[in-house]
Amino acid sequence: MTPFARLLCALVFTASRNAKLRVLRRYFEATPDPDRGWALAALCGKLDLRSVKPAVIRALVEERVDPVLFRLSYDFVGDLAETVALIWPDTGAKGAPLLLSEAVDALRAAGRQEAPALLARMLDRLPADERFALIKLATGGMRVGVSERLAKTALAQMSADVSLEDIEALWHGLEPPYVPLFAWLEGRAGAPSVDLALAFRPMMLAHPIEAALYSAGEQRENTQGEALTLARMAERLSPADFIAEWKWDGIRVQAIATPSGQRLYSRTGEEIGGAFPDLLAAMRWRGAVDGELLVMRDGEPAPFADLQKRLGRKAVSARMLREFPAHIRAYDLLHDGERDLRDLPLAERQARLQDWLARETPVRLDLSPPVPFESWEGLGQIRAGARAAAQEGLMLKRRDAPYVGGRPMGPWFKWKRDPLSADCVLMYAQRGHGKRSSFYSDYTFGAWTLGEDGPRLTPVGKAYSGYTDDELKELDRWIRAHTTDRFGPVRAVEPALVFEVAFDAVQRSSRHKSGIAMRFPRIKRIRWDKPAHEADRLDTLEAMIAQ
Amino acid sequence: MSVDANGYLTLNDAGLYCPAGDFHIDPLRPVARAVVTHGHGDHCRPGMGKLLCTPQTAAIARVRYGETAFGQIETLALGEVLRLGEVSIWLAPAGHVLGSAQVVIEGKHGRAVVSGDYKRRFDPTCAPFEPVACDLFVTEATFGLPVFTHPPIEGEIGRLLASLATFPERAHAVSVYPLGKCQRLIAELRRAGWEAPIYLHGSLRKLTDLYEQLGVAMGPKLDATAARKEEMAGQIVLAPASALRDTWARRLPDPVICAASGWMRVRQRARQGGVELPMVISDHADWGELCATILETGAQTTWVTHGAEDGLVHWARTQGLTAEALAIAGRENGAEGEAE
Numbered sequence: 097m098t099p100f101a102r103l104l105c106a107l108v109f110t111a112s113r114n115a116k117l118r119v120l121r122r123y124f125e126a127t128p129d130p131d132r133g134w135a136l137a138a139l140c141g142k143l144d145l146r147s148v149k150p151a152v153i154r155a156l157v158e159e160r161v162d163p164v165l166f167r168l169s170y171d172f173v174g175d176l177a178e179t180v181a182l183i184w185p186d187t188g189a190k191g192a193p194l195l196l197s198e199a200v201d202a203l204r205a206a207g208r209q210e211a212p213a214l215l216a217r218m219l220d221r222l223p224a225d226e227r228f229a230l231i232k233l234a235t236g237g238m239r240v241g242v243s244e245r246l247a248k249t250a251l252a253q254m255s256a257d258v259s260l261e262d263i264e265a266l267w268h269g270l271e272p273p274y275v276p277l278f279a280w281l282e283g284r285a286g287a288p289s290v291d292l293a294l295a296f297r298p299m300m301l302a303h304p305i306e307a308a309l310y311s312a313g314e315q316r317e318n319t320q321g322e323a324l325t326l327a328r329m330a331e332r333l334s335p336a337d338f339i340a341e342w343k344w345d346g347i348r349v350q351a352i353a354t355p356s357g358q359r360l361y362s363r364t365g366e367e368i369g370g371a372f373p374d375l376l377a378a379m380r381w382r383g384a385v386d387g388e389l390l391v392m393r394d395g396e397p398a399p400f401a402d403l404q405k406r407l408g409r410k411a412v413s414a415r416m417l418r419e420f421p422a423h424i425r426a427y428d429l430l431h432d433g434e435r436d437l438r439d440l441p442l443a444e445r446q447a448r449l450q451d452w453l454a455r456e457t458p459v460r461l462d463l464s465p466p467v468p469f470e471s472w473e474g475l476g477q478i479r480a481g482a483r484a485a486a487q488e489g490l491m492l493k494r495r496d497a498p499y500v501g502g503r504p505m506g507p508w509f510k511w512k513r514d515p516l517s518a519d520c521v522l523m524y525a526q527r528g529h530g531k532r533s534s535f536y537s538d539y540t541f542g543a544w545t546l547g548e549d550g551p552r553l554t555p556v557g558k559a560y561s562g563y564t565d566d567e568l569k570e571l572d573r574w575i576r577a578h579t580t581d582r583f584g585p586v587r588a589v590e591p592a593l594v595f596e597v598a599f600d601a602v603q604r605s606s607r608h609k610s611g612i613a614m615r616f617p618r619i620k621r622i623r624w625d626k627p628a629h630e631a632d633r634l635d636t637l638e639a640m641i642a643q
Numbered sequence: 644m645s646v647d648a649n650g651y652l653t654l655n656d657a658g659l660y661c662p663a664g665d666f667h668i669d670p671l672r673p674v675a676r677a678v679v680t681h682g683h684g685d686h687c688r689p690g691m692g693k694l695l696c697t698p699q700t701a702a703i704a705r706v707r708y709g710e711t712a713f714g715q716i717e718t719l720a721l722g723e724v725l726r727l728g729e730v731s732i733w734l735a736p737a738g739h740v741l742g743s744a745q746v747v748i749e750g751k752h753g754r755a756v757v758s759g760d761y762k763r764r765f766d767p768t769c770a771p772f773e774p775v776a777c778d779l780f781v782t783e784a785t786f787g788l789p790v791f792t793h794p795p796i797e798g799e800i801g802r803l804l805a806s807l808a809t810f811p812e813r814a815h816a817v818s819v820y821p822l823g824k825c826q827r828l829i830a831e832l833r834r835a836g837w838e839a840p841i842y843l844h845g846s847l848r849k850l851t852d853l854y855e856q857l858g859v860a861m862g863p864k865l866d867a868t869a870a871r872k873e874e875m876a877g878q879i880v881l882a883p884a885s886a887l888r889d890t891w892a893r894r895l896p897d898p899v900i901c902a903a904s905g906w907m908r909v910r911q912r913a914r915q916g917g918v919e920l921p922m923v924i925s926d927h928a929d930w931g932e933l934c935a936t937i938l939e940t941g942a943q944t945t946w947v948t949h950g951a952e953d954g955l956v957h958w959a960r961t962q963g964l965t966a967e968a969l970a971i972a973g974r975e976n977g978a979e980g981e982a983e
């Protein structure tokens with residue numbers, strides 16, 4: 097348990113992605129099987145040890161610690177697992193060190209009846225850091241800022257021959273504690289053999305069209321006009337080589353159905369089928385489809401906010417299913433039955449997708465039809481005309497391109513519609529992390545509302561990006577010079593600086609005081625010139641809410 | 644001993660006062676005569692008519708506030724007895740920082756001890772705490788909750804040295820208090836075999852030099868503000884937390900921000916401060932040591948101040964002792980920062 101506890105501790109306090117990768121890689125290299133595999137499973141949320149609930153842990157500690165002292169401590173610390181780990185009395189019991197795999201095996205074998213006593217005996221053997229690790233392990237939810245993808249990236253770094261894509265291609269056929277995976281990564285064995293029929297296929301992703309047209313220094317939205325983009329497209333890309341289709345505003349999914357079951361995966365390969373029983377039940381067809389998950393009513397896609405209500409739910413009520421019916425709009429066919437189509441050119445796959453739809457007549461699944469066009473200019477007009485909430489913009493895909501996992505440069509581009517924008521006033525600034533830790537780099541901005549005592553600012557969003565390094569320095573100086581109040585790492589500033597904020601959409605939100613939430617806000621321009629009272633009002637933003 | 648020593652101490656608007664001897668202990672505002680436990684700013688304040696303390700604390704007070712900040716400075720060596728009015732007082736080592744002392748007040752009604760800040764662990768920079776049997780014990784409670792157990796310092800220093808080996812291209816910037824923590828950390832690093840020069844923020848220099856003059860070896864030190872950026876890669880830099888949060892830190896090469904404090908025991912708190920390498924190193928007693936010290940003094944009455952009073956008062960009462968929380972204004976430090 098010691099190395100795993102140290103790993104968690106290091107991850108909690110490491111902000112930068114690269115440093116986290118280093119910490120993970122060192123752990124995987126230094127820790128023997130099967131401990132490292134169980135740690136990997138725990139980090140990726142693949143370890144199901146739900147035999148111990150937080151209430152059980154609380155009861156255990158209250159048998160051992162004065163309840164008044166426990167309550168005072170819990171108030172101070174704020175996190176149950178950490179409070180219990182710190183306050184658990186040291187018994188001085190010194191057995192052999194507890195291995196992570198021993199703890200996992202014991203907890204997996206234990207039923208609800210014996211799990212609490214078992215956990216208590218293990219806690220008695222451990223120092224505080226390791227108690228914390230064990231409690232996190234037993235209750236699930238590591239929350240150490242490591243995504244499944246980051247963990248897999250660290251694994252790929254262990255080997256010169258195995259890439260992240262190689263790992264992802266097999267991942268869904270692998271089981272904890274991943275002994276064959278580590279043998280493969282260490283060159284002691286070949287790739288593990290797994291049944292991949294229901295496994296996630298690495299998704300093909302697109303670059304923004306601007307990436308192909310502008311050099312790195314040019315890429316900021318605010319310097320480029322539509323006309324320049326079109327001129328460069330006409331110069332460099334031939335319309336005849338491309339198929340255009342709408343980029344729907346849902347989430348990209350991969351739906352797979354075989355005789356042995358159905359799976360629904362997100363873009364990163366996470367299984368999300370649990371939240372969409374209506375879709376799984378409708379997947380009576382055979383194949384693998386790449387498409388957009390949407391909430392659909394009367395054949396019309398609903399705004400993204402409706403889909404959000406369905407995401408990440410463990411239990412889905414009948415009412416949710418009725419009011420927010422899920423649907424897949426298909427872009428591509430990766431498998432027709434057992435036949436893998438990914439090596440075929442897109443034009444061929446699209447023809448097969450249409451045949452397949454006619455043959456299988458699926459429900460809750462329809463075609464995202466290609467958008468016919470002659471010239472980039474003409475397509476630009478179609479794109480500009482589309483303000484329907486559910487269309488984020490257009491996808492441009494080369495007719496001759498096979499389907500390859502990852503984000504290759506060249507075959508696929510996204511041409512998003514112009515973002516919305518509003519002028520907002522900087523209200524609070526917070527210090528960043530890592531390299532930015534001495535800079536105020538996270539900004540909360542507001543829009544005007546009319547209060548009883550005159551105009552007031554209501555926070556409407558937060559942005560961490562969209563400015564250059566030089567602008568960051570200037571902003572940092574301005575913030576330090578215009579601070580009105582401080583709370584920990586946050587400074588309140590005079591309402592005197594206007595940001596032109598770009599965002600993809602505005603949604604209604606009951607979680608925010610303003611009643612709205614912006615999607616992907618970023619700073620488009622710093623309006624040093626603009627007086628704050630001329631910034632936008634909240635009702636201007638409300639009028640942008642996607643209908 | 645009689646059990647009426649309570650009468651030797653009262654609380655007024657300047658803090659703890661001994662009417663029988665007509666002096667305050669660690670007063671909050673200028674008074675005629677102040678007996679001061681140690682040099683930290685929340686205990687030793689300028690403007691006192693007469694300051695009475697150990698010779699080391701006097702030297703620290705002069706460096707911090709200048710010669711003219713006090714009407715008169717009188718020193719009392721550890722164990723030396725002084726008659727003040729109806730009582731005798733003497734100072735016993737508190738093990739907190741160089742010069743720190745407990746104030747013992749003795750008279751015909753018994754004995755009261757005011758601990759000031761104290762710790763029970765070994766510290767190469769100051770004399771170790773000595774428990775004094777008494778009737779009334781006034782204890783600090785900075786870490787007065789059972790979640791606080793300070794681990795052995797060797798392990799914490801070891802983690803810093805391990806990180807230096809892992810990230811040899813990064814400066815390791817440790818936030819420290821300028822009095823006590825800074826010098827103890829230097830001394831512990833030397834004990835662990837770190838012989839390289841240690842880079843200091845300018846505000847740490849004067850007190851560190853004073854420690855050396857008072858006989859505590861510190862080894863080679865360099866000025867971090869004057870150093871070139873590259874030369875601090877893989878080196879240890881000590882600075883106050885405020886400097887590491889500010890533009891000053893930009894002179895350091897890709898710094899690993901470290902902090903040495905008892906508060907680092909609680910992850911969530913350490914993370915909020917943007918700390919990458921938290922070291923649980925404290926100059927205060929931890930929970931177990933607070934409890935053990937109360938029992939060791941044999942005091943029937945305990946007054947608790949300076950931190951998380953509620954937990955310790957509750958515990959003392961469960962032991963059948965009389966205990967009260969003393970709410971001394973200006974001492975409610977709570978979670979905001981380590982009370983010095």
Ligand SMILES: [Zn+2]
Pocket residue numbers: 683685686760949982983
């Ligand atoms: Zn103090």
Ligand SMILES: [Zn+2]
Pocket residue numbers: 681683686739760982983
């Ligand atoms: Zn102190």
